[in-house]
Amino acid sequence: xxxxxxxxxxxxxxxxxxxxxxxxxxxxxxxxxxxxxxxxxxxxxxxxxxxxxxxxxxxxxxxxxxxxxxxxxxxxxxxxxxxxxxxxxxxxxxxxxxxxxxxxxxxxxxxxxxxxxxxxxxxxxxxxxxxxxxxxxxxxxxxxxxxxxxxxxxxxxxxxxxxxxxxxxxxxxxxxxxxxxxxxxxxxxxxxxxxxxxxxxxxxxxxxxxxxxxxxxxxxxxxxxxxxxxxxxxxxxxx
Amino acid sequence: xxxxxxxxxxxxxxxxxxxxxxxxxxxxxxxxxxxxxxxxxxxxxxxxxxxxxxxxxxxxxxxxxxxxxxxxxxxxxxxxxxxxxxxxxxxxxxxxxxxxxxxxxxxxxxxxxxxxxxxxxxxxxxxxxxxxxxxxxxxxxxxxxxxxxxxxxxxxxxxxxxxxxxxxxxxxxxxxxxxxxxxxxxxxxxxxxxxxxxxxxxxxxxxxxxxxxxxxxxxxxxxxxxxxxxxxxxxxxxxxxxxxxxxxxxxxxxxxxxxxxxxxxxxxxxxxxxxxxxxxxxxxxxxxxxxxxxxxxxxxxxxxxxxxxxxxxxxxxxxxxxxxxxxxxxxxxxxxxxxxxxxxxxxxxxxxxxxxxxxxxxxxxxxxxxxxxxxxxxxxxxxxxxxxxxxxxxxxxxxxxxxxxxxxxxxxxxxxxxxxxxxxx
Numbered sequence: 001x002x003x004x005x006x007x008x009x010x011x012x013x014x015x016x017x018x019x020x021x022x023x024x025x026x027x028x029x030x031x032x033x034x035x036x037x038x039x040x041x042x043x044x045x046x047x048x049x050x051x052x053x054x055x056x057x058x059x060x061x062x063x064x065x066x067x068x069x070x071x072x073x074x075x076x077x078x079x080x081x082x083x084x085x086x087x088x089x090x091x092x093x094x095x096x097x098x099x100x101x102x103x104x105x106x107x108x109x110x111x112x113x114x115x116x117x118x119x120x121x122x123x124x125x126x127x128x129x130x131x132x133x134x135x136x137x138x139x140x141x142x143x144x145x146x147x148x149x150x151x152x153x154x155x156x157x158x159x160x161x162x163x164x165x166x167x168x169x170x171x172x173x174x175x176x177x178x179x180x181x182x183x184x185x186x187x188x189x190x191x192x193x194x195x196x197x198x199x200x201x202x203x204x205x206x207x208x209x210x211x212x213x214x215x216x217x218x219x220x221x222x223x224x225x226x227x228x229x230x231x232x233x234x235x236x237x238x239x
Numbered sequence: 240x241x242x243x244x245x246x247x248x249x250x251x252x253x254x255x256x257x258x259x260x261x262x263x264x265x266x267x268x269x270x271x272x273x274x275x276x277x278x279x280x281x282x283x284x285x286x287x288x289x290x291x292x293x294x295x296x297x298x299x300x301x302x303x304x305x306x307x308x309x310x311x312x313x314x315x316x317x318x319x320x321x322x323x324x325x326x327x328x329x330x331x332x333x334x335x336x337x338x339x340x341x342x343x344x345x346x347x348x349x350x351x352x353x354x355x356x357x358x359x360x361x362x363x364x365x366x367x368x369x370x371x372x373x374x375x376x377x378x379x380x381x382x383x384x385x386x387x388x389x390x391x392x393x394x395x396x397x398x399x400x401x402x403x404x405x406x407x408x409x410x411x412x413x414x415x416x417x418x419x420x421x422x423x424x425x426x427x428x429x430x431x432x433x434x435x436x437x438x439x440x441x442x443x444x445x446x447x448x449x450x451x452x453x454x455x456x457x458x459x460x461x462x463x464x465x466x467x468x469x470x471x472x473x474x475x476x477x478x479x480x481x482x483x484x485x486x487x488x489x490x491x492x493x494x495x496x497x498x499x500x501x502x503x504x505x506x507x508x509x510x511x512x513x514x515x516x517x518x519x520x521x522x523x524x525x526x527x528x529x530x531x532x533x534x535x536x537x538x539x540x541x542x543x544x545x546x547x548x549x550x551x552x553x554x555x556x557x558x559x560x561x562x563x564x565x566x567x568x569x570x571x572x573x574x575x576x577x578x579x580x581x582x583x584x585x586x587x588x589x590x591x592x593x594x595x596x597x598x599x600x601x602x603x604x605x606x607x608x609x610x611x612x613x614x615x616x617x618x619x620x621x622x623x624x625x626x627x628x629x630x631x632x633x634x635x636x637x638x639x640x641x642x643x644x645x646x647x648x649x650x651x652x653x654x655x656x657x658x659x660x661x662x663x664x
Contacts, residue, residue, distance in 0.1 A: 050544050074547025086542035088535045099535050102528045103547030151547060 001026040001187055002047070002078075002155060007056030007066075009039075009046045016042040018211035019056070024155070029181050029188040031198040031219070033232055034208035040191040041083050043208070044157045047189075048080040049073045060155070074103045077154035081161065083191075085144040089133025093124060096132050096143055100150030110150070116184070117146035120176050138169030145176065155187040156180065162194045170194070174201055195232035199223045207232075248302035256295030263290045301641055334605070341511055345504045355503050359510055359575065361615050363568055366514035368595040368607035370564030373521055375593070376602030377530065378557035379537025381438045384425070384445025385592050388418040388562035390452060390584035392569025397465045397579055398458070407471035411570050418566020419559040421448075426558035430551055433540075445589050452581040464580025470502065471509065471574045478502035506575050513571060517564045518604055524560075533557050598639050600646025609647050 002024040009017040016039045024030045034040050045051040047058060049070040058066040065073050074080075079100075088096050097114055101107035118125045121142040127135060135143060141161055148156060158177065162170045174197055180186050192198035199205050199219040207215040207228065215222065222228055268287040271278045344350060344358060367389060374382045395417040396410045405413075425444050429437055452459045459465065470478065473489045480497045482488040489505075490497040524530040532553045535543050543550055573579050595614060599606025617635055621628040639647065 048545050050541060069549070070544040071547045071549040074545075079547075080545035082542055082545050086539050086545075088538040088542065090538055091531070091534055095531050095534070098528070099531055099543075099548065100546050102532065107528060147546065 001028075001061060002189065003057075003059040004043075004047070005057050005059075007043070007046060007053045007058060009042050009051055009053050011042075011051075016211055017046065017053075020208070020211070020213055022206055022213065024187060024189050026187055027181075027185060028203045029177070029190060029201055031190040031192055031202035031205045032208055033192055033195040033198055033205060033222075033228075035232070036193075038208045039211040040208055041159055042211075044080060044083075044159050044189070044191055047073075047157060048078060050080075071103065074151055074153075077152075078157060079103075079148035079151045079153035079155075080157040081141075081144045081148045081159060083159035084163065085137075085140045087132040087135070087140045087143055087147075089131065091132055092129055093132055093135070093143060094128045096147050097124075097150055100147035103151040107150075109152075113150050113152065117149055120149070120179060121146055136169075138165045138173065141165055141169070141173055142176070145173070145180075149180065149184075149186075153186060155189065158188065158190045160191055160193060162192065162197065170197070177201065195228070196223070245303075248299060251302055252295045252299035255298040256291045259291045259294035260287070263287050305641060330605070337608070338515070345507055352500065352503065355500075355507055357615070357619050359503070359507050361611050362507070362510040362514050363572060364592065364595060364611045364615055365608055366510065366517050366568045366571075367565060367592045368599065368611055369514065369517040369521060369604060370561050370568065371592050371596050372599075372602065372604065372607055373524075373533070373564070374557055374561035375596050377521070377525070377537065378533040378554065378561075380554065380557060381434065381441070381593075382558075382561070383438050383442040383586075383589055383593060384448070385441075385561070385565055386584045386586070386589040387425070387445040387448035388421060388565030389569040389572065389588065390448055390581070391421045391562075392418045392566030393573040393579050393584070394452060394459060394465070394569075395566070396570030397468045397573045400469045400574075401465065401467065404469070406475075407469070407570075407574055411567060414570035415563040415566045418569065419563040422558040422560075422562025423555050425562075426555040430554055442586070442589070445584075445586060449581050449584050449586075452584070459581075462580060462582075464578055464582075465573075466578050468573050468577045468579065470577060471505070473505055478505065506571075510571055510575075513567055517567075520564075521604065529553070529556060594636065598636065598646055600643075600648040603646065603648040606646055606648035613647075 002022075004020060004022040006019045006021065007017055008015065008019055020039070020043060022030075022032070022043070032040055032043065042051060046053050047065075049065070049068055049072075053066050056066065057064060060073075060076060060078060063076070065076065065078075068076075088099065091099070097117065098107055098110060101110045101113060121139075123139055124143060124146055127139065127143075132140065132143060145156075145158070145161065161173050161177070165173070177188060177190065178201060181188050190198055190202065199222050202219040205217065205219050205222045206213050207222070215225065215228070217225070223233075264287055267290065268283055270281050270283055272281050273279075341358075341362075345355060367385070371382065371385045374380050374385070392414040396407075396414040399405050399410045399413055400407070425441065429440050432440060453461055455461070472478070476487055476489045476492050478490075478501055479486075479488045480499075482491060488497075489495075489501055495501070525534070532543070532548045535546075535548060536550060536553050536557075540550055543553070572583070576583075591614065595607055595610045598614070599608075599610035614632070614635065617631055618628060621631045
C-alpha cells in the first residue's frame with residue numbers, strides 16, 4: 001500500500017534521512033522504532049508531505065506522492081496524528097473534529113463520522129464544547145486521533161501517541177489503535193519510542209538509526225532480538 | 240518572601256528611572272534654542288527630574304499593587320473576570336441595545352453635527368477594526384499595512400466615480416474587489432512568513448502603496464489629491480440644496496425642508512450598515528469551514544497541514560476578505576470626504592487600527608467597539624489640547640497594557656469551561 005524507497009530528507013544542510021526503504025502492506029500495523037533524533041518524525045512528515053524528500057520515491061496505492069502538497073495527500077487517504085498532538089487549544093473539541101473532517105468532501109459526513117469517533121473515545125462526547133487546551137494529555141491524544149479519523153483515512157500515521165501520557169491511558173490508546181486497524185480496516189504506520197508496546201502491537205517493525213533502517217522483521221522477532229533488547233527495551237522498556 | 244519582593248521592586252523602579260533618564264535626558268533635557276542666529280543648548284533638567292521621578296514611582300506602584308496581585312491571582316483577576324462573565328451572560332442584550340442606540344442616535348435631542356461627525360468617524364474605525372480582526376484576530380497574521388487596502392478602496396472608488404461617473408453602489412463592490420486583489424497581491428510573497436517578519440513586510444507594503452499614490456501623478460494627482468469625488472445619492476436621489484430643473488432630490492421627493500444634516504444622517508446610516516455587515520459576516524464565517532481553518536491556522540500551522548487544510552488558500556482568503564472590508568471602508572471614506580490625498584493613509588492610521596484590534600482583545604468583536612470608543616473618543620476629547628493628544632493616547636495604551644494585558648476583552652476565557660463542567664454534574 002505504501003512503498004518508500006531510497007528517501008533522503010534534509011533540514012537545511014543537515015541530512016535527517018539517508019536513503020530509507022520501508023514497505024507497509026494494506027491492513028497491517030507497522031511500527032518504526034528508534035532513539036531521539038533518528039529521523040522517525042521526519043519520515044512521517046515526509047510521507048504526509050509537510051517535509052519534502054530531496055531524493056527517493058514514495059508510492060501510495062501505486063501513485064507517486066513525494067511531490068504532492070500535504071492537503072492532496074490527505075485527500076488520497078493518508079491522515080497524520082502529529083507528534084505532541086498539536087490540538088488547536090483555543091478551539092472547541094467539536095471545531096477540532098470538524099477541522100479534521102474538512103478534508104473529506106468538505107465535512108458533509110460529519111454527523112456520521114463523528115459517531116465512529118465517539119465509539120472509539122466516548123470521553124470526547126462529554127467534552128464537545130470544551131476548549132481543546134483544557135483536556136488532559138491523554139484526552140488530547142484521543143482528540144488528535146479522532147480528528148485524523150474524521151478524514152476517513154485508508155492509512156493512519158501515528159507519531160508517538162504515548163508521549164507524555166499516563167500509563168493507564170497509554171493502554172487505552174493502544175487498544176483504540178488496534179480497534180481502528182481491525183474494525184475500521186485502516187492501515188497503521190506507528191512511530192514510537194515505547195518500543196515494547198509498539199512491537200507487541202505491530203505485525204512488522206523497522207528500526208531506524210541515524211536516518212538509516214538497520215533492522216526489520218515481524219514484531220515478535222524484533223522483540224526477541226538481542227541488540228534491540230539492549231538498545232531499546234531494557235532502557236526504554238521501563239516507561 | 241514579602242521583603243524580597245519589596246527589594247526587587249525597588250531595584251526595578253530605580254532601573255526604570257535610569258532608563259527614563261537615558262531616554263528623556265537628551266530628548267527633553269537638552270533643548271536647542273536659536274539665539275542671535277546661533278543654536279544654543281538650554282538645559283531643562285528640572286523637567287527631566289520630574290519625568291524620571293514619575294516613571295520610577297509609577298513603576299514602583301504598579302509593581303506593588305498590580306503585578307504583585309497578578310502574581311497571586313493570575314492576570315484575569317476580578318475586573319477582567321466580571322467583565323467577561325457579564326458579556327457572556329448579557330452579550331446579546333448588550334449588542335442589541337447598542338445597535339438600537341446607534342439606530343436612534345441621529346434623532347436624539349443632544350445630537351448635533353459635531354457628534355455626528357465623531358460617530359461617523361468612530362464607525363469607520365470600528366468597521367476597519369472588524370475588517371482587520373479577520374486578518375489578525377482570526378487568522379493570526381499580524382498586518383501592519385492595513386491602511387494600504389483602505390487607500391486602494393478609497394482611490395479606486397474615487398477614480399471610477401470621477402472618470403466614469405458610476406454611482407456609489409456600483410463603485411463600492413468594485414473598490415472592494417480591487418482591495419481584495421491587492422490583498423492577494425500582498426498575500427503571495429508573504430505566505431511563508433510568520434510573526435515579526437510578516438509584520439515588517441506588511442508595514443513596508445503599506446508604505447509602498449502610499450508612495451505609489453504620491454508619485455503616480457498621472458493617475459492619482461500625487462500630493463494634490465483627488466477632488467470632486469461624487470457624493471452618494473439616496474437610491475438615485477442626490478442631496479442638493481438647489482436641484483437642477485426637473486431634477487428630483489432627496490428633500491423634494493420626500494417633501495422636506497433642505498438641511499445639510501440629511502446627508503450626514505444618510506452617511507451615518509450607510510457606515511452603520513456597512514460596519515454591521517462586516518460584523519455579521521465575521522460572526523457567520525467563524526462557523527463555516529473556512530473560518531475554522533483560519534482559527535486553526537492561527538493556532539498551529541503544521542497541524543493544519545497534516546489535516547489537509549491548504550495553508551496557502553486559507554491565508555490568501557484571509558488577506559483578501561480582510562482587505563475587501565478595508566476597501567469598502569475606504570470607498571466610504573472617499574465619498575464622505577469628497578477629497579482624498581495620500582496624507583490620509585499614513586502609517587499612523589495602520590497603527591491606530593492595529594491598536595484598536597489588539598487593545599480590544601484579539602478576535603473579540605465587542606472589544607473592537609470598546610477600544611474604538613476609548614481611543615478615538617480620547618483623541619476627540621483632547622482635541623482642544625492639541626499638544627497633549629499623543630501623550631494621552633500613549634498613556635491610555637500603557638494603562639490598558641498594565642491592567643488588561645491581553646486586551647480589553649481577551650477571547651481566552653479560562654473560567655468558562657470550569658463552570659460548564661460543574662453545571663453538567
